[in-house]
Amino acid sequence: xxxxxxxxxxxDPSFTRRSFLKxxxxxxxxxxxxxxxxxxxxxxxxxxxxxxxxxxxINGQAKTVTVEPRVTLLRAxxxxxxxxxxxxxxxRGGCGACTVMLDGDPxxxxxxxxxxxxxxxxxTVEGLGTPEKMSPVQAAxxxxxxxxxGFCTPGFVVASTAFLSKNPSASPxxxxxxxxxxxxxxxxxxxxxxxxxxxxxxxxxxxxxxxRKG
Amino acid sequence: MPQQxxxxxxxxxxxxxxxxxxxxxxxxxxxxxxxxxxxxxPWDLDSKLRxxxxxxxRLEGPQKVTGRAKYTFDMALPxxxxxxxxxxxxxxxxxxxxxxxxxxSMPGVKAVWTTESRTVRFAGQxxxxxxxxxPEQAMDAARAIKVEYDERPYVTDIQKAMEADAPxxxxxxxxxxPPNVKKKGNIVGPNTNxxxxxxxxxxxxxxxxPLTIEATYVxxxxxxxPLETHGVLxxxxxxxxxxxxxxxxTFTVRDGVADALKIDRKNVQVLVEHMGGGFGSKLAPSASGxxxxxxxxxxxxxxxxxxxxxxxxxxxxxxxxxxxxxxxxMRLGATRDGMLTAIHHKSFGGPGIAGGAATxxxxxxxxxxxxxLKIEDHNVFTxxxxxxxxxxxGFPQGAFGLESAVDEMAFKxxxxxxxxxxxxxxxxxxxxxxxxxxxxxxxxxxxxxxxEGTGNKRRGIGLANGCWNVSTNPRPGAEVKVHRDGSxxxxxxxxxxxxxxxxxxxxxxxxxxxxxPTDVAPRIGNSNYPFGPASGGSNVTNxxxxxxxxxxxxxxxxxxxxxxxxxxAKPEDLDAADGKIFLIKQPGKSVAFxxxxxxxxxxVITATAERKPQYEVYRxxxxxxxxxxxxxDIDTGNVRVIKMVSVNDCGIPLNPLTTESQIIGAMIxxxxxxxxxxxxxxRNVGTMVNPNLESYKVLSASxxxxxxxxxxxxxxxxxxxxxxxxxxxxxxxxxxxxxxxxFNATGARVRRLPITPDVMLAALADAKRRA
Numbered sequence: 015x016x017x018x019x020x021x022x023x024x025x026d027p028s029f030t031r032r033s034f035l036k037x038x039x040x041x042x043x044x045x046x047x048x049x050x051x052x053x054x055x056x057x058x059x060x061x062x063x064x065x066x067x068x069x070x071x072i073n074g075q076a077k078t079v080t081v082e083p084r085v086t087l088l089r090a091x092x093x094x095x096x097x098x099x100x101x102x103x104x105x106r107g108g109c110g111a112c113t114v115m116l117d118g119d120p121x122x123x124x125x126x127x128x129x130x131x132x133x134x135x136x137x138t139v140e141g142l143g144t145p146e147k148m149s150p151v152q153a154a155x156x157x158x159x160x161x162x163x164g165f166c167t168p169g170f171v172v173a174s175t176a177f178l179s180k181n182p183s184a185s186p187x188x189x190x191x192x193x194x195x196x197x198x199x200x201x202x203x204x205x206x207x208x209x210x211x212x213x214x215x216x217x218x219x220x221x222x223x224x225x226r227k228g
Numbered sequence: 229m230p231q232q233x234x235x236x237x238x239x240x241x242x243x244x245x246x247x248x249x250x251x252x253x254x255x256x257x258x259x260x261x262x263x264x265x266x267x268x269x270p271w272d273l274d275s276k277l278r279x280x281x282x283x284x285x286r287l288e289g290p291q292k293v294t295g296r297a298k299y300t301f302d303m304a305l306p307x308x309x310x311x312x313x314x315x316x317x318x319x320x321x322x323x324x325x326x327x328x329x330x331x332x333s334m335p336g337v338k339a340v341w342t343t344e345s346r347t348v349r350f351a352g353q354x355x356x357x358x359x360x361x362x363p364e365q366a367m368d369a370a371r372a373i374k375v376e377y378d379e380r381p382y383v384t385d386i387q388k389a390m391e392a393d394a395p396x397x398x399x400x401x402x403x404x405x406p407p408n409v410k411k412k413g414n415i416v417g418p419n420t421n422x423x424x425x426x427x428x429x430x431x432x433x434x435x436x437x438p439l440t441i442e443a444t445y446v447x448x449x450x451x452x453x454p455l456e457t458h459g460v461l462x463x464x465x466x467x468x469x470x471x472x473x474x475x476x477x478t479f480t481v482r483d484g485v486a487d488a489l490k491i492d493r494k495n496v497q498v499l500v501e502h503m504g505g506g507f508g509s510k511l512a513p514s515a516s517g518x519x520x521x522x523x524x525x526x527x528x529x530x531x532x533x534x535x536x537x538x539x540x541x542x543x544x545x546x547x548x549x550x551x552x553x554x555x556x557x558m559r560l561g562a563t564r565d566g567m568l569t570a571i572h573h574k575s576f577g578g579p580g581i582a583g584g585a586a587t588x589x590x591x592x593x594x595x596x597x598x599x600x601l602k603i604e605d606h607n608v609f610t611x612x613x614x615x616x617x618x619x620x621x622g623f624p625q626g627a628f629g630l631e632s633a634v635d636e637m638a639f640k641x642x643x644x645x646x647x648x649x650x651x652x653x654x655x656x657x658x659x660x661x662x663x664x665x666x667x668x669x670x671x672x673x674x675x676x677x678x679x680e681g682t683g684n685k686r687r688g689i690g691l692a693n694g695c696w697n698v699s700t701n702p703r704p705g706a707e708v709k710v711h712r713d714g715s716x717x718x719x720x721x722x723x724x725x726x727x728x729x730x731x732x733x734x735x736x737x738x739x740x741x742x743x744x745p746t747d748v749a750p751r752i753g754n755s756n757y758p759f760g761p762a763s764g765g766s767n768v769t770n771x772x773x774x775x776x777x778x779x780x781x782x783x784x785x786x787x788x789x790x791x792x793x794x795x796x797a798k799p800e801d802l803d804a805a806d807g808k809i810f811l812i813k814q815p816g817k818s819v820a821f822x823x824x825x826x827x828x829x830x831x832v833i834t835a836t837a838e839r840k841p842q843y844e845v846y847r848x849x850x851x852x853x854x855x856x857x858x859x860x861d862i863d864t865g866n867v868r869v870i871k872m873v874s875v876n877d878c879g880i881p882l883n884p885l886t887t888e889s890q891i892i893g894a895m896i897x898x899x900x901x902x903x904x905x906x907x908x909x910x911r912n913v914g915t916m917v918n919p920n921l922e923s924y925k926v927l928s929a930s931x932x933x934x935x936x937x938x939x940x941x942x943x944x945x946x947x948x949x950x951x952x953x954x955x956x957x958x959x960x961x962x963x964x965x966x967x968x969x970x971f972n973a974t975g976a977r978v979r980r981l982p983i984t985p986d987v988m989l990a991a992l993a994d995a996k997r998r999a
Binding site: 082084085089092093096097098099100101102103104105106107108109111138139140142143144145146148151152153155156157159160161162163164165166167168171191192193195196197198199200201202203204205206207208209 | 285286288289290291292293294295296297298299301302304362363364453454455456457502503504505507540541725726727728885886888889890892893894895896897900920921922926927928929930932934935
């Protein structure tokens with residue numbers, strides 16, 4: 015299941031409370047405020063409102079994108095980097111169509127700012143395989159007819175890939191797969207065949223190397 | 229779209245007689261048909277088909293699973309602007325002023341549009357639009373547009389709308405609706421079709437019937453919620469207009485936009501390479517509650533740049549159509565031994581500001597042996613977004629009423645619900661389907677006495693029937709090209725909305741030319757290609773396949789003429805299979821397809837065809853029956869579907885893999901409707917409370933059940949492939965099927981959808997009180 019992106023301070027050891035306070039411009043009040051904000055969610059450095067250049071690592075390649083700080087990772091990928099596999103469907107983390115992997119974890123790229131993805135390994139559906147050389151998950155989706163209109167498919171393929179990377183079993187149960195894909199919606203109604211595809215891909219090992227084992 | 233407009237009166241063409249083996253295996257019937265000269269004999273139960281009927285993965289699959297397939301939502305053109313619309317925030321009133329001055333001066337804004345219409349009838353109506361350099365700038369500008377309204381009283385609740393003092397959605401003189409039907413206040417009806425909706429004397433039969441039931445069934449508005457929202461990308465090049473559209477009707481968009489802009493159709497090209505679902509909502513040139521496609525073209529013209537205008541999720545819910553709500557009162561009469569004598573179907577449907585909320589279809593098409601029938605449909609207007617056809621429009625609702633009531637009557641008569649239906653069955657196809665479905669679900673496992681199980685989790689099994697009209701479009705064309713290098717293309721302008729149409733057309737060509745489907749490149753979704761119908765009424769595959777077969781056969785004849793001298797034979801002595809053209813009597817004597825192609829005199833063999841007239845069919849309706857097993861937690865009211873089995877007439881399926889997918893998808897969408905989906909309007913402000921995908925809950929992976937699709941092919945005739953559309957029929961029985969399974973599990977009859985825990989607990993409490 016794709017999750018809302020995690021609090022950056024928990025992932026990035028260099029992003030400390032001190033850097034938060036510095037970037038928040040608290041200055042002289044820092045000492046007194048420090049206690050009060052001890053457990054507060056860390057905020058990023060102040061950016062914008064004008065466009066800023068961001069360096070992103072996408073599918074193993076370094077990319078620079080210049081966007082307003084309010085631009086989501088999803089829109090940066092789609093509208094600025096021509097990576098249109100991830101889709102914007104609900105725009106609020108309710109459907110999983112925008113799922114990408116961040117350091118191997120599935121996340122809703124519509125819920126995350128592009129600026130917050132700096133320094134992370136971003137993997138999109140395009141990075142998993144090509145029409146000529148599909149990943150085992152992608153090939154299984156085709157074989158099992160794990161889609162109809164195909165609009166949710168990139169999100170399901172990424173979520174399935176992430177699920178399998180964390181579940182090394184060659185025969186995951188349907189209940190396990192359901193839990194792994196609970197954040198994704200298919201309106202054409204193909205879930206059963208998606209489960210079959212995931213089971214087929216699980217047997218097909220080896221797991222795709224694009225994903226960090228969790 | 230259940231009905232196609234009647235074809236223009238065509239001159240009577242010469243025909244020849246042919247006898248085909250029609251019907252379903254186990255119920256074969258010889259059928260004499262009169263085929264127009266130049267058409268091909270239909271595939272039937274005796275046809276030995278080599279490619280048709282095999283499980284073929286979709287040809288576009290590798291593009292879709294790797295994220296390379298470009299939907300309208302993914303398209304971009306150099307210099308493209310982003311369009312965003314402003315929608316009415318009030319449910320009823322007059323627009324006094326639209327102030328765009330601030331928006332016009334904002335960064336990146338290149339064009340602004342405002343509506344000429346002043347009357348607001350629902351919250352979500354088109355008011356204004358902007359086009360700007362980035363989507364963020366467009367959003368900012370749209371927010372800066374100030375609209376002043378004179379608000380009027382409104383009504384969003386169908387029951388309230390029927391009261392005498394309810395605010396009227398339309399003025400008395402402007403109430404839309406069919407002529408000769410009573411129109412008063414917000415109600416249009418009763419509407420009774422004298423041919424299909426009226427037989428015998430229902431009141432007399434009900435008065436005389438030893439067994440009667442009367443019950444009212446209610447279900448809310450369901451929104452289509454395709455995952456790709458409605459939208460277009462429009463580009464002008466002089467007077468030439470190019471539109472990428474997320475649509476179910478390539479040609480509908482072309483014609484609708486051309487007419488709205490008063491330009492020639494020849495100057496408009498519409499492209500639909502891939503599209504992300506529609507379920508009926510994308511049959512209009514724009515949408516039932518918005519003219520966004522026309523607005524995008526106007527913005528593009530004004531800005532002198534391409535404009536992409538995709539609606540957002542909220543807009544998708546509020547202005548692109550929905551399946552109407554319904555309040556249906558069913559009265560049934562039967563003899564003591566369970567023969568139905570009367571069906572009275574009285575329905576009030578809630579399609580918002582639109583017409584088209586009839587639910588009587590299933591009562592008209594099923595149990596046609598019942599001597600007394602009266603269908604009275606009413607359309608009740610509310611200040612809410614207009615309906616649009618949704619997957620067998622009105623039929624899932626109507627079948628929820630009819631098939632729930634039939635189930636109640638079976639219980640009253642003390643007869644097994646399947647046996648009760650079998651006794652009253654009028655379809656020879658469905659008579660054969662019952663046992664197939666019963667075996668697959670394990671019908672014998674059902675509770676003999678509803679609710680007899682113990683414990684807090686109760687399981688039960690139910691069934692319901694579905695039906696749909698065989699619909700056909702008389703106008704498609706097709707073109708097949710064989711190139712000198714042996715590569716093959718098939719052209720149809722129709723679109724693939726996720727049905728597998730693209731692959732199905734390659735299958736038909738491969739069958740005729742003796743190739744593999746992967747040898748054929750389908751070119752579809754382009755208004756410059758031969759005409760194909762919109763994806764409505766389950767009529768694309770069965771209207772286009774016969775004309776594609778005819779075109780492919782034309783190419784085959786030309787290739788056989790080239791091959792004949794190479795094999796020292798006559799063209800009529802040849803057949804094609806496995807990439808070879810060979811002598812029928814001496815299959816070892818053959819020449820490769822590619823070798824024959826290389827001998828063509830020009831660079832390409834082109835064969836075109838136009839649709840030949842539809843002829844006699846075995847059945848005019850598509851039959852199906854469905855079974856469900858559910859589990860009800862009687863403590864929490866939570867209902868879970870365990871398994872569903874759908875048995876469907878599907879014509880001769882070109883590709884069972886994708887045919888089954890569509891049927892499974894229909895069961896899932898139906899189960900979602902039965903258990904979760906509910907458009908909620910706030911009666912105090914008139915806007916939608918849940919225009920998203922988390923509180924407008926649709927069935928997700930974790931709710932999934934075991935879904936089994938069993939095809940019962942029926943050679944139906946009518947056209948040369950005996951194919952049938954299957955997108956709509958299998959969603960018809962699902963709602964009732966689940967409600968009937970819930971009754972078998974608990975003994976509590978649920979007459980209101982969705983069966984959310986509160987509804988279930990109320991039904992359980994009600995059943996306990998009665999017991």
